[in-house]
Amino acid sequence: MRFAILGGLLVALVAPWFITSDSVLAIAIYGFMSAALAVSFNLIFGFTGQLSMFHAASFGVSAYVVTILVTSYGWNFWLAIPCALLLVVVLALFVGTICFRFKLKEFYFAVVTMAFSEVLRLITLNWNSVTNGSLGITVVDKPSLWTPWGSLTFSSGISWYYVTLVLLVVVYIVCQRVLASWIGQCLAAIRLNDLLGETLGIDVFKYKLISFAIGSALAGLVGAFYGFYAGFVEPHYLSIPLGLDIVAMVLLGGVNSLIGPVIGALMLTALPHVIELSAEFRIALYGAILIFVILVMPKGIMGLITSRKNAA
Amino acid sequence: MLQLILGQLLNGIIVGSLYGIIALGVTLTFGLTGIVNFALGAFMMLGAYGTWYLYDVAHLPYPLAVVGAVLGVSAVGYVSDMLLFRFTRGNLVNGLLVSIGLISVFEALVLSAFTTTPKDLTYVLPGAFQVAGMFLPKIKLVVCAVFLVIIFGTYLALTRTWLGRAAFAYAQNPEAATLMGIRTERLQTIVVVYSTALAGLGGGLYASMYSIEPTIGTAYILKAVEAAILAGVGSVIGALGGGIILGVSENIGSVFFPSAFRDAYGLVFLIGILLVRPSGLFGDRL
Amino acid sequence: MKIWKKACAIAVVAGAAAFAGQAASAQETVKIGQIEALTGATATYGWMSAQGTKVAVEEINAKGGFKVGDKTYKLQLLQVDTRGEPREATVQFRKMMEENVHFVFGPFLTNVFNAIEPIANQNNGKFLLFAGATSAHHALGKPDHDYLMRAWNWDAGPSGFGKLMVDYLKKLNTKKVAMLFQNDAFGKTAVDIYAALFKDAGIELQVELFEPGTKDFSASLAKLASGKPDFLFPGYSDAVLYDIVRQSTESGFGNRFFLVRGSIGPALKNKDSIVDYIAYVPKYFEDAEKKEPKTKAFVESYKAIMKRDFPYDQAPLCSSACYDHVYMLVEAMQKAGTVSDVAKIRATLMDMTYDGMWKIKYDKTGETVFGFDVVHVRKGGAIEVVQFDPTK
Structure with missing residues (x-):
């Protein structure tokens, strides 16, 4: 398994030498960023059992904060990121404390986090003086990195390809480390049974909050880069459909695995561009695939692979 | 000013009853099958288009068109249940995703049949009553009355009939209910189909008040879910109450504050109520 | 697992090949791209506009194409659906640029235009963009914007x-x-x-x-x-x-x-x-249909090609502006004697007045002026x- 993942990474590392098309590169870049979102979401959803609808909000808030700090206040991109993450963590702690303190059940939790997320979207949409409202903000600046060989500006598709690949790997490793630690053990217990966890002496509230905060912060990290690659930020970054897309990616890939969401995200990002159909049928096909995946392979692609392996 | 507020209070109740009828479907489906059927918004859209087609294209009388549309939507609901929802019982996330997939399919079908151009029904009942300087559109009053009758009727059916009590018993305690000889699967199918019929009715009447497009369902299903949660899932009268609270808070909120924040007024209310009563305003009562 | 990874890699490479492969097709066609929202809540404008373009392209091709110099060309229309999502649009637009589409109609949506503008700037000089979006107005005449034409009347200004x-x-x-x-x-x-x-x-x-x-x-x-x-x-x-x-x-x-x-x-x-x-x-069709033969012909043609009733209420919004713009573009290509020299075609467009369903010309910034x-x-x-x- 680990071997296969490393192999995949290797393929990803050399792939740009073979990709000549800018649009394929763009799909890969968006795919990596979506994958990073999906992996971080799965920490909260798959490994802690909390259906958070706040993920898009964490992503969007961070994208806005970084963009505003850089374009309006002239901050350095790399300095703006920690600030944005700090804000996202504070927001996540606030929302999480409320939800977990009141022990909201799974669906209630989803709706309340969605409510907070919508309120944040409406604030972003209407706070014209700072966020430029519905028009969003165009980001012309590209971040650059100081290296011993001179400053490296992320402007070409290839540079973004590697930046986002690194981003994905970082998010992946953070999640892996968290899950491999004592925290991961506690989360597993909580996912299986809240009450049981409590009787075992686990501070359920604390660990849920930790998972929610880490996952949201990682989403914020993706958001920080996203706006600068896309060239614009707009209120749709915080929208409910984006949150649902992430859920679909995770389910397609497989909930109980770390690599599953990566596969799911890459496939769902590429899908609309691979199938050339009229507009109506493309939507219908998207829906049909979603239904098919859920009903025929409820554990996602990874579930299918592992069960094949066990059978063989 | 008083007139303005009173008028919006009434309008909030009318709009809220529309949220309520869909919320009732959400609540019933959730209580019996453990899933949140997001596709109810799409069923509502189907009901609206069905009504439009039967009334404006096939020239049936309006009530008949609505009945036809509701029957059609129930049939689609039955087929969806047999083919899809049946396999997601008790699995919240899978149910959610399947219903979201279904929304895409329905929207695409309607889009390819009727295009994205909005349809506006020939007015069924134009004009308004004038009461104390306020205008109350006739059609809105009639629609609201129908919704109230249906919701209270459902309440009576659930408390007074065997089937209804069986459904309620099941929602309370599935195992005990099965032991008492309730045929669970049939009961669940009935409730899922009934919920789609309610959504279809909502859509059919919606079409007499507002113009319709293939995307109308999305906004309403979100409101309906909010209303159901606000009230406390499982409560029939609560679904109506939740819908009305949302409708009123949006309308009154928009009068005093910018209407761009309209959706937020209901949400803030929702968060507030859940913090005081985590299981919803009307709790786990009927 | 390994097999899966390989399969994915192959799929990616095959996908890349498929994108690249489309660039090479028959030489006797001129590609016209259109990037609009065809579905979703904001689709009305894009959808109508896409139909206008389609009617024009099918009419021209049905007549056997058009002549530039001594060569006859047909039009190939590539329409994509952005669903009003800027991110989708950026990928689709990049793809169009890779396929060497010289003429792109759309977008009507302001947020989509804002998103593709930087990519369009990078391709300046290679193509012409006939955007309807309001935000395109302020981009007209800026450096790196030689590609930009605005295919819609401006609200303000002396002739607005x-x-x-x-x-x-x-x-x-x-x-x-x-x-x-x-x-x-x-x-x-x-x-x-x-x-x-x-x-x-x-x-x-x-x-x-x-x-x-x-x-x-x-x-x-x-x-x-x-x-x-x-x-x-x-x-x-x-x-x-x-x-x-x-x-x-x-x-x-x-x-x-x-x-x-x-x-x-x-x-x-x-x-x-x-x-x-x-x-x-832009045009009151119910009336114009009775008075103007060109408008009547368009209505008939629309019904025949789209096989549906003519949407009198929606049509004026934009479909027909795009319909005329395709003809205007063809006329400009013929006058300029080229189908690929976009600078020359642009210059021809700026000089001419097209007399179709509307009388259309461009003002000195590259913005359409037409009767309404x-x-x-x-x-x-x-x-x-x-x-x-x-x-x-």
């Missing part, structure tokens, strides 16, 4: 229809207008444009924004009505106009309307309860059409 419309209101002795608009990218732009126009005209303006997708406007209307405006200036698409006009008249919040984007369908539907309904319409109608519907459905022709 918005200014003429506001003047028209002024003549009706209007003191106060209430604007009720979608809170989205175009809505915000429109508020900015018209706030300035009304201020210049000395008309007081009250603004209320609503979340796109809203269907019940009662609260906003009641609030605006308490300010007693002379005219209501509601949203920019028919999806909201039908509802606003109905709710406003039914509940006594106002019966005089003024709009710059949208059809007169809502007025005719509520003809007995409105008092005034003044709309900017101001339709004034009065109580009972009496229609008065005033024609303007700023191309003279």
